[in-house]
Amino acid sequence: MLRILKQALTGGVATNSYPRVVGEPPDGFRGKPVIDFTRCTACDACAGACPTSAITVQTSAQKRGERTVEMNYGDCIFCGECEAACPDAIHLTKEFQLAVTDKSELVTRGFYTRGSDGVYQYSEVPAQTRSHTEPVEEIGKALKKKVRTLFGRSLHIREVDAGSCNGCEVEITALNNPVYDIQRFGVRFVASPRHADMLLVTGPVTRNMEIALKQTYDATPDPKLVVAVGACAIGGGVFGKSYASCGGVDAVVPVDVYIPGCPPRPEALLHGILLAMDRYPHQGPAHTA
Amino acid sequence: MTTKRRYIALIRKNLGDRLNIREGVAPNELYLSLRRESLGTLPETCSLLTRSFRANFTTLVANDERSLNGTFVLSYVFSVPTDDLFLILQVPVEPRHMEVPSVSHVLESANWFEREVKDWFGIVAFPNIYRLASHPDWPEDVHPMLKDFDPQTSVPRVRGSFDFKHVEGEGVFEIPVGPVHAGIIEPGHFRFSVAGEPIINLEIQLFYAHKGTEKIAEGMSPQRVVFLAERISGDSSFGHAVAFCHCMERLSRCEVPRRAAVIRTMLLELERLYNHTGDIGGILLDVGFAAGAAVALELKERLLQLNELLTGSRLLRGVAAIGGVRRDPEDTPLKRQALADMLVRGRQAFEDLVSLVMSSSSVLDRLETTGILSHTDAYRLGITGIAGRASGMNRDFRRDHPHCAYGPLTFRVHTSGEGDVLARMRVRIDEVRESFSIIEQLQLQDPGEPARTGVVTVPPLQQALGYVEGWRGEIVHWAMTDAEGNIFRWKITDPSFHNWRAITVAVRNNIIPDFPVINKSFNLSYSGNDR
Ligand code: SF4
Numbered sequence: 001m002l003r004i005l006k007q008a009l010t011g012g013v014a015t016n017s018y019p020r021v022v023g024e025p026p027d028g029f030r031g032k033p034v035i036d037f038t039r040c041t042a043c044d045a046c047a048g049a050c051p052t053s054a055i056t057v058q059t060s061a062q063k064r065g066e067r068t069v070e071m072n073y074g075d076c077i078f079c080g081e082c083e084a085a086c087p088d089a090i091h092l093t094k095e096f097q098l099a100v101t102d103k104s105e106l107v108t109r110g111f112y113t114r115g116s117d118g119v120y121q122y123s124e125v126p127a128q129t130r131s132h133t134e135p136v137e138e139i140g141k142a143l144k145k146k147v148r149t150l151f152g153r154s155l156h157i158r159e160v161d162a163g164s165c166n167g168c169e170v171e172i173t174a175l176n177n178p179v180y181d182i183q184r185f186g187v188r189f190v191a192s193p194r195h196a197d198m199l200l201v202t203g204p205v206t207r208n209m210e211i212a213l214k215q216t217y218d219a220t221p222d223p224k225l226v227v228a229v230g231a232c233a234i235g236g237g238v239f240g241k242s243y244a245s246c247g248g249v250d251a252v253v254p255v256d257v258y259i260p261g262c263p264p265r266p267e268a269l270l271h272g273i274l275l276a277m278d279r280y281p282h283q284g285p286a287h288t289a
Numbered sequence: 290m291t292t293k294r295r296y297i298a299l300i301r302k303n304l305g306d307r308l309n310i311r312e313g314v315a316p317n318e319l320y321l322s323l324r325r326e327s328l329g330t331l332p333e334t335c336s337l338l339t340r341s342f343r344a345n346f347t348t349l350v351a352n353d354e355r356s357l358n359g360t361f362v363l364s365y366v367f368s369v370p371t372d373d374l375f376l377i378l379q380v381p382v383e384p385r386h387m388e389v390p391s392v393s394h395v396l397e398s399a400n401w402f403e404r405e406v407k408d409w410f411g412i413v414a415f416p417n418i419y420r421l422a423s424h425p426d427w428p429e430d431v432h433p434m435l436k437d438f439d440p441q442t443s444v445p446r447v448r449g450s451f452d453f454k455h456v457e458g459e460g461v462f463e464i465p466v467g468p469v470h471a472g473i474i475e476p477g478h479f480r481f482s483v484a485g486e487p488i489i490n491l492e493i494q495l496f497y498a499h500k501g502t503e504k505i506a507e508g509m510s511p512q513r514v515v516f517l518a519e520r521i522s523g524d525s526s527f528g529h530a531v532a533f534c535h536c537m538e539r540l541s542r543c544e545v546p547r548r549a550a551v552i553r554t555m556l557l558e559l560e561r562l563y564n565h566t567g568d569i570g571g572i573l574l575d576v577g578f579a580a581g582a583a584v585a586l587e588l589k590e591r592l593l594q595l596n597e598l599l600t601g602s603r604l605l606r607g608v609a610a611i612g613g614v615r616r617d618p619e620d621t622p623l624k625r626q627a628l629a630d631m632l633v634r635g636r637q638a639f640e641d642l643v644s645l646v647m648s649s650s651s652v653l654d655r656l657e658t659t660g661i662l663s664h665t666d667a668y669r670l671g672i673t674g675i676a677g678r679a680s681g682m683n684r685d686f687r688r689d690h691p692h693c694a695y696g697p698l699t700f701r702v703h704t705s706g707e708g709d710v711l712a713r714m715r716v717r718i719d720e721v722r723e724s725f726s727i728i729e730q731l732q733l734q735d736p737g738e739p740a741r742t743g744v745v746t747v748p749p750l751q752q753a754l755g756y757v758e759g760w761r762g763e764i765v766h767w768a769m770t771d772a773e774g775n776i777f778r779w780k781i782t783d784p785s786f787h788n789w790r791a792i793t794v795a796v797r798n799n800i801i802p803d804f805p806v807i808n809k810s811f812n813l814s815y816s817g818n819d820r
Pocket of ligand 1: 163166167168202203204229230233238261262263264520
């Protein structure tokens with residue numbers, strides 16, 4: 001008993017100060033890959049190297065000599081193969097707080113036209129404007145309403161593994177450790193969907209989990225938030241869509257927030273959960289709406 | 290390799306009438322092909338091999354080779370620990386007659402493997418005909434691993450229900466749990482039969498996490514499959530990735546640079562460290578020892594942070610590559626300092642934790658005699674890794690089939706005879722100490738030296754095993770390449786696939802409230818099992 005007390009007293013404060021202070025990941029950390037569109041020549045090297053087709057280079061069928069380079073952070077597994085294929089135009093940053101409420105915000109595009117020398121050049125004039133301004137507002141509003149109804153009290157989360165590799169679970173479990181201590185935000189993991197305000201779903205939703213996920217969703221009282229955690233849950237990740245996989249959570253139940261990563265590190269998870277609760281201080285649905 | 294000659298001579302003399310012997314590309318593999326007319330002797334041959342060479346059944350691989358030679362091939366893989374050798378008994382199966390005799394009665398550890406082969410390939414190991422991998426709503430005659438099954442097929446659901454063993458009797462009732470569990474755990478369905486307090490039977494239905502991993506890899510380039518391998522089981526990302534790379538390197542006769550072997554070994558031990566400390570924390574949490582659990586889980590977090598500092602990924606992803614490793618965990622003074630720090634302070638924190646736990650008699654009481662897996666059962670079921678070692682199975686691929694840089698290292702394989710939760714925790718404690726010592730031995734061996742060979746060209750139509758001793762137990766991959774050098778067939782064997790049956794045995798006569806801690810003490814992977 002004395003030993004335990006001693007341990008408790010001398011242990012010190014382990015908890016980190018997120019989100020007041022967002023610690024910078026160490027050098028060599030593989031965060032958000034950024035394409036410098038002005039240096040990119042739409043050559044396809046990165047797309048060929050990407051294991052999940054998060055980067056694609058499409059040649060326009062209508063207009064000859066036009067190409068689109070597209071990067072989808074939802075599908076990205078942060079392996080760094082694109083950077084290795086094209087160190088000139090792509091580099092991995094340390095940015096890791098990538099959660100969004102609107103899936104289309106996970107996509108960036110560059111448009112290219114072929115010059116007389118046969119080399120593709122970034123065309124300043126975007127061939128297409130963002131087509132999703134309205135729905136974002138709608139989604140933002142709907143989410144805010146839900147959040148307002150939910151958070152007179154603390155947030156109860158039910159975690160649903162819909163066929164993940166367990167990597168996402170390693171990180172979600174870490175939220176309960178003394179360092180991240182998610183309980184300080186009034187967030188608790190609960191044992192039944194009936195007590196939950198939020199479903200935190202991982203995995204590509206396997207065929208064998210599809211029904212169980214739907215049932216869990218139905219058993220969760222309205223209003224409820226659904227957060228898709230990790231590349232698998234967003235769009236199938238490395239597993240994609242197949243006889244065994246539905247290719248993402250929103251193919252089965254509606255999703256409010258998407259947290260990219262494979263897996264997202266604990267602070268990225270906190271960011272996504274706080275974003276869903278509209279409690280993230282710097283940005284969030286309040287700003288997009 | 291003179292030992293291999295000896296084995297060849299011995300096998301030819303005793304079994305030459307029924308099988309042909311061929312050497313594999315990898316130096317420690319012997320392929321034995323059973324002749325068609327000797328198919329009836331399969332169980333006896335398996336039993337002879339295990340008994341005469343003290344070989345252990347390691348995995349069973351089915352392969353649809355109809356496009357190459359008109360048949361299916363089943364490969365029964367045995368490890369011979371005393372001589373670092375693998376015997377691979379291959380059996381041709383005619384498409385017109387998709388049946389072989391079951392070997393489960395002589396080799397109980399093959400039971401689940403045979404059932405998976407039936408579900409995925411339609412090859413029946415008679416009379417072991419029960420479903421394992423296919424859920425009841427999956428049509429009887431659809432076998433996803435056949436080459437003519439397109440992975441993009443959307444397969445209709447059929448009506449059906451799980452076939453559980455029902456225990457009848459006065460006061461016996463069933464408690465179904467899952468597939469979605471109360472905590473943050475992977476999906477699986479458990480069905481307990483209890484009589485009053487004690488559990489008298491447990492049936493487990495898995496494969497909720499089946500993602501078609503082996504299937505979707507077919508036709509992929511080996512370089513791309515490395516990323517899939519990292520995602521077979523998140524907590525063993527590095528172990529599985531290295532096992533796959535090892536497989537490709539053996540099949541290509543490619544030697545990895547010494548520095549790469551050192552780094553791999555170091556990172557395998559770091560993977561063991563964070564999982565073992567996490568499991569010790571989990572066990573303590575399940576018996577309500579919050580103070581101890583907090584120390585263990587904080588140490589686990591520090592180890593994950595160290596991983597991120599050393600490799601850019603908390604789960605050690607993006608490091609393994611065919612031909613070596615992509616990054617060096619000791620290439621800056623900061624990294625070297627962090628590692629050195631962990632070896633001093635992490636170790637100290639761990640020792641403090643151990644003495645805290647070992648002085649708490651109430652914790653020890655809860656763990657002692659809880660969830661016993663006897664040596665006989667462990668041996669019979671072929672239980673591997675720490676679960677096996679805690680039940681007296683003296684096996685460890687690091688010593689028995691030296692890979693990476695384990696050969697010249699000094700370390701002990703720890704076992705315990707008790708087979709209870711406490712034994713599984715004790716073995717973990719001993720292994721954590723060994724891991725610290727292994728990392729210390731490997732520290733600063735030529736940091737910065739080249740750690741990756743040039744481009745590895747993977748040859749067409751070759752097959753080989755690749756393996757590591759992961760933190761959970763032996764991780765064994767077998768792969769064959771197609772005419773272009775891409776993946777033709779990839780079989781993944783996670784230690785969990787061997788070990789799940791141990792839990793059904795270990796829980797018997799324990800009470801339901803002890804199930805979580807028993808389960809935790811094995812900490813098996815669902816995703817690794819289901820793939
Ligand atoms: S997103 Fe990555 S870590 Fe998460 S379940 Fe999928 S493969 Fe695993």
